[in-house]
Amino acid sequence: MGSSTSIRLIEPGDAASVAAHRARDVEAFxxxxxxxxxxxxxxAGQAERIDGLLAAHRAGTVWPGVVLADGRLIGQVTVGGILPQPHLRRASLGYWIxxxxxxxxxxxxxxxLAIRWMTDELGLHRVEASTRMANLxxxxxxxxxxxxxxxxxRSSIRLDGSWHDGLLWERILSE
Ligand SMILES: CC(C)(COP(=O)(O)OP(=O)(O)OC[C@H]1O[C@@H](n2cnc3c(N)ncnc32)[C@H](O)[C@@H]1OP(=O)(O)O)[C@@H](O)C(=O)NCCC(=O)NCCS
Structure with missing residues (x-):
């Protein structure tokens, strides 16, 4: 309510906040x-994972972001599977709060904000996402x-012990 939202590249120092949120929300998620x-x-596990994300970022395949509310970490937004070739220029988007x-x-x-980053900074053309049918x-x-x-x-993601269909979403970034 009224708090501002921003995103930035994930940092090693985010490990404890990410771990605390994900441990608290394990049942809900x-x-x-x-x-x-x-x-x-x-x-420690998140620190290792963040190292991996930053290595993938240096390789150009991922833009791993965090979401901040009034400067405090509340989630992640990840541009993954970046295909920068001129005839593709696409990626997929994931997030949690x-x-x-x-x-x-x-x-x-x-x-x-991620859409603006993908368009202006990553030079992408198309972005995709996938949700469970029930994730309104x-x-x-x-x-x-x-x-x-x-x-x-069909039957594309295993969550909570069973396979689920994925609803596929697209956006052309220049539209
Ligand atoms: C999905 C998720 C990222 C949404 O985050 P959020 O910050 O609460 O999202 P927002 O507040 O911007 O928007 C939520 C929208 O869902 C609507 N909503 C909330 N509960 C709902 C429900 N039970 N049924 C239908 N709509 C619902 C809200 O009204 C809002 O819609 P509006 O923009 O029309 O008002 C968050 O719930 C989450 O992290 N869930 C667990 C992980 C997850 O699902 N990740 C995405 C996997 S594809």
């Missing part, structure tokens, strides 16, 4: 996010940011 090993929920900060418009604004909040976030559904990938 179970239907929506892939299962993770125990170290994912520790600062900690339960304590949900339903205040942060994901919607963070995705808007995530679908609202995408629709609000100009994404359209374009298909269904």
């Amino acid at each position: 179970r239907p929506w996010e892939p299962a993770q090993p125990p170290e994912f929920f520790t600062p 900690a339960c304590v900060a949900q339903n205040q418009g942060h994901a919607g604004r963070a995705v808007g 909040p995530s679908q609202r976030v995408l629709r609000r940011n100009g994404f359209s559904p374009y298909g269904v990938a």
Whole structure:
């Protein structure tokens, strides 16, 4: 309510905040996010993971961002699978917002900022995303940011112990 949303590149110092949010929200996220090993929920495990994300960033395949509300870390927004070749220039987008900060418009604004970053800084042309059929909040976030559904990938993601269809979303960044 009234707090500002910003995004920036993830940093090694974000490990403890990310681990704390994901440990607290493990039950709420179970239907929506892939299962993770125990170290994912520790600062040391997140530090290692962030090192990997920053290495992928240096290689040009990922732009790993965090979402801030009034300067405090509340989530992540990740531009992944970047294909920079002139005939492709596309990537896929993923995000989460900690339960304590949900339903205040942060994901919607963070995705808007990521779209601007992908267009202006990464020079991309097209972005894709995938949601579970039942993930209505995530679908609202995408629709609000100009994404359209374009298909269904059957049995494409294993979440909470079973395979689920993925609703596929696209946005042409210049439109
Ligand atoms: C999906 C997620 C990122 C949304 O974050 P958020 O900051 O709460 O999103 P916003 O506040 O910007 O927007 C949420 C929208 O969903 C709507 N919404 C909330 N609960 C809803 C429900 N049960 N049914 C339908 N719509 C719902 C809100 O009204 C809002 O829509 P609006 O813009 O029309 O008002 C967050 O819930 C999350 O991290 N969930 C767990 C992980 C996840 O699902 N990641 C995405 C995987 S594809």
